[in-house]
Amino acid sequence: MNTELEAPPDDISDIRIDSVGDFTFPERNKYDSGFGLSEKTIDYICDVKGDPEWIREFRKKALKVFNDKPMPTHWATKDLENIKFDEFRYYLSDGQKPKKSWDDVPEDVKKTFDRLGIPEQERKFLAGVEAQYDSEAAYSNIKAAVSEQGVIFVNSTEGLHKHPEIFRKWFGKVIPTGDNKFSALNSAVFSGGSFIYVPPGVKVKHPLQAYFRINSEQFGQFERTLIIADEGSEIMYMEGCTAPKFDTATLHSAVVELVALKGAKIQYVTVQNWSSNVFNLVTKRGIAMEDAEVRWIDCNIGSRLTMKYPGVVMKGKGARGEVISIALANNGQHQDTGAKMIHAADNTTSNVISKSISIGQGRSTYRGLVHIPKHLKGCKNNTECDALLINSHSRTDTYPAISVRGNDHATQHEASVSQVSAEQIFYLMQRGLSEAEAMSLSVNGFINDLAKEFPMEYSVELKRLIDLEMEGSVG
């Protein structure tokens, strides 16, 4: 059909080259489950992936839960009703095995990295990266040092096929299928995402990275990530999502489960930049056992609607949970983000710092849940949420739900809303900065203390993304 792509001889893809947008390249999908969602779709996915029978059952049960659960529109935005589940394709695969070296990565994928301006420094990191092209990993090269330490870093399919004894023990345990409608959807059709196991006492020096992107119009992406840090181990995982521009809505619904066993530390870093037609409905939660720590460092830019409330269940004594989050909502975007801190043992500590920026008609919402039951003692929570409004049309809402019982606990909640003042912009412009540069400097200043929490190359990218957003917002 299109020979210049040099598709493999068994390629049955329906290649389309009429895509629009800066980041779009011809699609070349070997497997395509068609539109809509039914048991047949699931059988198709299982057959293609060679899933074991227990996964097929798991998926089918999840489909039933998904169909039975109502949309959570009694508290969430009505915009959810605009998702047309029948118009998506639920599985798409490149049909290629994960690549081992950078040279093997398809040119168009490299081109997207180019357009995103991923700095040289970051490309070096890519040597130790698993990057996702559509729903399967197109590139994977685990640094020798990491695997020598006994660390397993594979995609979720490989994880469940090759390491069922660890995978099955924790899969779906932190976030059960029925947690919410979208975790059920993910459980039914998941593909891609990472599976990581860090053996006891192993401290992974380099952050593990994965890039995700969507390249097929009307295709929902449902990665599933499971990270298990065994006793006393440490790991940082970085996830960056950048999507091409499309004409029609795209659905993204990931599930990420983290398990930090006794004394382990997990940091999960996300920088997301979705195009403004994406529904990004993500469930992320971690369990922290005794003296363990789970930190979510999260930055959400773009998308039509993002709903994401990373959580930590502090199950062991002395466990710590933290959510650091930055959200930026531009015109036509709604960032509905927050955190859930569930204290389930004595002397557990949680910290939530959230900063949101609303530009133009952009809307940001903070939802926080802190739960400390009566029978516990010595628990602490600190919550700070600050909102910055750029224009008078911008909107921000805060819905904190703090339920603390018992009297041996310390909780603290601070919230602020501020606006970039005309005088501040006048001052900056008098020094020669354009209005967009002035805005961008102010916004970067507002999130500066949180941006420092991101690894260096991510905070550089973050600054660049904010510059791009501000460029379009003035003039």
Place this chain on the structure above:
Amino acid sequence: MSLVIKDLHARIAEREILKGLTLTIEPGKVHAIMGPNGSGKSTLSKVLCGHEDYQVTSGEVLLDGQNILDMSIDARSRAGLFLAFQYPHEIPGVSNANFIRAAKKARLPEGEDIDAVKFYKQLYARMDQLEMDRSFTSRSVNEGFSGGEKKRNEILQLMMLEPKYAVLDETDSGLDIDALKVVSRGVNAMRSEDRGFLVITHYQRLLDYIQPDIVHVLMDGKIVMTGEPSLALELEAKGYDWVQADDRALAA
């Protein structure tokens, strides 16, 4: 080659504040404008820089022959106009060094960047002249600065951006005598053949340290008197009522 203000009228909301102000600032000269509260001193500085609260109803402002009234705030700055603010704004989370660097970078052609080594060398030398501690490079712009520190920081920016014309708006307000000396030394170090100054002040005191070439008196939105530096001393001795009486005499 001058900053020429011709018959400038400007208003805020419905109130006219500048009522036909005419003034020419030549490179190499320091002009001082004195005047009582409410005479339009600060308005003049903001109108020159293009503050959006003020509306120019008639008149012209030419910077080396170029009419700047149609230019954006930032374009005026890059054309060579600098304002040392009376109340410098705080910018939380943005370090002083990054701020000054961004301002310098805005003057370079697109795609070019500042040489970091040269930049810091220049910055440190200027900070030493102003007796500013090195910690000010990493502190957020003006956040938590004392009044005197803010004014020094304004002069530091003046020194780093090297404008053609600098307007100092009540730079002496809130300064003790030691700080006043340091700030003045910084300004004097920047005096040169190709740079003009407009020093706006309420009190004569500042002019002991930054000696002007010409002194103007601004009242009710107009320059009502222009003279030698000695005029400032006379004003200090006799007060603004003397000018008003004189002004009425002239008008009669």
